[in-house]
Amino acid sequence: MSQIKDLNMRTKPQLVPLGTLIGRELRKEDSVGKPTIKYGQAGLAKKGEDYFLIKTDCERIPGNQSTSFSVFGIFDGHNGISAAIFTKENLLNNVLSAIPEGATREEWLQALPRALVAGFVRTDIEFQQKGETSGTTVTFVVIDGWTVTVASVGDSRCILDTQGGVVSLLTVDHRLEENVEERERVTASGGEVGRLNLCAGNEVGPLRCWPGGLCLSRSIGDTDVGEYIVPVPHVKQVKLSNAGGRLIIASDGIWDTLSSDIAAQACRGLPAELAAKLVVKEALRSRGLKDDTTCLVVDMIPCDHPVVLPTPKKKQNSLTSLLFRRKSLNSTSKGTNKLSAVGAVEELFEEGSAMLAERLGKDFPLNSDSGIYRCAICQVDQPPGDGLSVNSGPFFSPSSKPWEGPFLCTNCRKKKDAMEGVWKKLNRNRVGRF
Ligand SMILES: [Zn+2]
DSSP states (O other), X not given: OHHHHHHHHHSOOOOOOHHHHHHHHHHHHHHHTOOEEEEEEEEEOSSSOEEEEEEEEEEXXXXXXXXXXXXXXXXXXXXXXXXXXXXXXXHHHHHHTTSOTTOOHHHHHHXXXXXXXXXXXXXXXXXXXXXXXXXXXXXXXXXXTTEEEEEEESSOEEEEEETTSOEEEXXXXXXXXXXXXXXXXXXXXXXXXXXXXXXXXXXXXXXXXXXXXXSBSXXXXXXXXXXXXXXXOEEEEEEOOTTOEEEEEEOHHHHTTOOHXXXXXXXXXXXXXXXXXXHHHHHXXXXXXXXXXXXXXXXXXXXXXXXXXXXXXXXXXXXXXXXXXXXXXXXXXXSSOOOTTSTTOEEEEEEOOOXXXXXXXXXXXXXXXXXXXXXXXXXXXXXXXXXSOTTOOTTTOSSSSOOOSSOOOHHHHHHHHHHTTHHHHXXXXXXXXX
């Protein structure tokens, strides 16, 4: 460090562009005003298929503590534990490797939603290659400064409780029973949705996808169920005001019993560790232990007020929604949770489409100058002409529409087509024609 400084002092003073100065000021503000993160975890196992991840020492630039960020995740496995464990161990690295190197903080946060999509799909492909059949939900939360980015598949949930006492959902439930859009997508991609059929035609239980009988429309794993159960996450990115807030991330063992509001209210005013225990206790009180129950509570506390979140005096009225600032034009998720009731939370990004062309963008990631293309999902380098063309249209794809996304390697391209039911539709057409 000191050497660099000396060198600079010997050279002539140079004019610094205004943009650089502003950028420096913004970064300074960010590092000074970062929240303190306090967290707690609690849970009780029934089947032993819930896993969680807490990592508060991540760094955007390795070795540089001022670039630190935190990651929290819940993985609720089904049909075995291997998908949950594999995802816990590999997802973060797969996400981070999809972010272009040398990105500034702003660029990094902007690239994160796409990197999460790439990381989820890559983890699913890698798990499939193991030849195991279990699956897992994933609720994955990245906190950098006041910016919270949540990516989720399945029915574990992340809620945000702000200082004003307004509770909002940052995830979408990918349960076939709850989600009409997902039912339509699964059906259009070749799956069948219906209830379990007992003898005498009696249908019971929640809506499931057949073959396989899974209640979820998105997950990582579930190799045996069908490719229309996709690992493409719903992603939401918000920026909290520096008044702070609390995240409650939990598996369905909690949410089958408690509403978001009740869970938030049950633990307000308590430190995170106690709060997590209380949410679990509250969930078990009414129903007993029916399922794995895991809860993470994460408090983002302003540095200058290192106290637990106070209990709000009274519930805010609907005028609060007027304070909400919506920034993103990218939001296409319909019929889901609304953050519009949250005062002073800035919504930066929301997208839930299962179509990779919409999620990965055309310009991602940058192709290198060497003429080698990097797959936007698995980050494997592939020379052009080796496998599929970059601009592969109908000649290279069974899809009727040319691929409009970034370069994908042969393997990831196959995965994309399978998820979107392209092969199935083609076969159907052929059956119809002959
Ligand atoms: Zn690939």
